[in-house]
Amino acid sequence: MGFYNTEALILKARDWGEADRLVTLFSRDKGKLVAVAKGLRKPQSKLRGGVQVLSRSELMLHTGRSLDRITGSQSIHGFDLGDSLDKLTCGMYWADLLDRILPEREANPPIYELAMKSLAGLEASDSGRFPLEAFSLFFEWNLINLMGYQPCLDCCVLCREPLEPEREREFNFSAGEGGLLCRSCSPGTDGRVRLTAPTLAILRRWSAISFNHFNRIAVSPASRQEINTVVESVLLYHLERDLPSRGFLNRLGG
Numbered sequence: 351m352g353f354y355n356t357e358a359l360i361l362k363a364r365d366w367g368e369a370d371r372l373v374t375l376f377s378r379d380k381g382k383l384v385a386v387a388k389g390l391r392k393p394q395s396k397l398r399g400g401v402q403v404l405s406r407s408e409l410m411l412h413t414g415r416s417l418d419r420i421t422g423s424q425s426i427h428g429f430d431l432g433d434s435l436d437k438l439t440c441g442m443y444w445a446d447l448l449d450r451i452l453p454e455r456e457a458n459p460p461i462y463e464l465a466m467k468s469l470a471g472l473e474a475s476d477s478g479r480f481p482l483e484a485f486s487l488f489f490e491w492n493l494i495n496l497m498g499y500q501p502c503l504d505c506c507v508l509c510r511e512p513l514e515p516e517r518e519r520e521f522n523f524s525a526g527e528g529g530l531l532c533r534s535c536s537p538g539t540d541g542r543v544r545l546t547a548p549t550l551a552i553l554r555r556w557s558a559i560s561f562n563h564f565n566r567i568a569v570s571p572a573s574r575q576e577i578n579t580v581v582e583s584v585l586l587y588h589l590e591r592d593l594p595s596r597g598f599l600n601r602l603g604g
Contacts, residue, residue: 353412356380357426359465360405361445365391373401373420374449375409378462382452385411385418400425404441406466429469436602437472440486443595444468447490450589451497461496464489467561483578484569486599490581491556499588501580502529503554509535515547523580525587543583549573553580 361382362374371390376382387397400407400423410422431437448465452458468489475482494500505512507529513521522536523529523543530550536542552573559567569577578600586592 353410353421355408355410358407358409359445359448359462359469360401360403360407361449363387363390363401363403371401372417376448376452376462376465377409377457378459379457381454381456381458382449383418383455385420386414387420387423397423399423402428404429404431404445404469429473431473436482437475439595439599439602440482441469441472443486443593443599444489446593446595447493447585450593451493451585458496461493464492464496471561481565481569484574485564487574487577487581488556488561488564490585491553491577494581494584495557497588499584500557501525501584503550503557504530506530506532506535508532515551519547521545521547521550523583525580525583543576543579545576545580546573549576553577 356377356379358375358377358380360373360375363371366372366386369389369391371387372384373387373390374382374384387395387401389395390397390401397420400409401420402425405428406426408424408426409420411418412421429441431441444465448461452461468485471485472482475485501507501523507524507527509532511532511534513530513532521544522531522533523545524531525543530545531542548570549572552567552569555567582596585596
């Protein structure tokens with residue numbers, strides 16, 4: 351047992367006992383873990399400022415037998431999304447998705463940086479002009495790739511035949527098979543999703559660009575809907591359940 355410091359994003363907090371809270375955090379160097387914040391619900395608690403959901407914080411923890419305990423906290427930055435219900439809902443959905451998709455105690459610095467850059471971009475965005483739906487899909491697509499779930503988009507995942515948007519108008523996608531399917535391999539495949547050539551081109555470019563270039567790629571409403579269906583099918587396949595928070599975000603965007 352001992353003390354350790356870590357930088358973390360606070361993903362979730364829920365009441366535990368009479369005055370405590372269980373805090374789910376995503377640590378840069380420890381991965382996702384659940385820790386107890388003793389006395390957090392008391393008005394005089396000194397921990398409160400650093401364990402707000404969607405805060406980037408420096409934490410001190412003490413290793414416990416079953417649960418680590420947060421003994422000190424200092425907020426580095428609290429992402430302020432409260433000026434827009436859409437932005438706040440999006441941020442809370444991302445936190446929920448990270449909680450569901452990340453394994454326990456496995457550090458993943460690239461995903462940590464993805465979360466930080468995404469939340470910073472969301473916070474700084476103009477809610478009236480920013481393409482929020484497309485940006486959230488971009489975050490999900492990058493997360494899927496960094497988790498190692500990246501679908502095959504260059505060729506048929508079954509027969510390896512090359513598939514080019516320049517020659518075909520639309521394709522079939524299967525999350526269960528792990529990517530695109532040619533016409534010969536499509537019949538009898540469950541869970542197929544239709545994917546047109548312009549949308550495939552966008553997904554290929556999304557896999558190769560940084561956040562700085564996100565706005566350079568126009569996404570039509572039709573392509574956005576197709577990407578949403580693809581992303582939803584991949585997440586459902588790997589998580590094996592729907593996320594109510596994602597459904598709520600989709601309803602706001604609709």
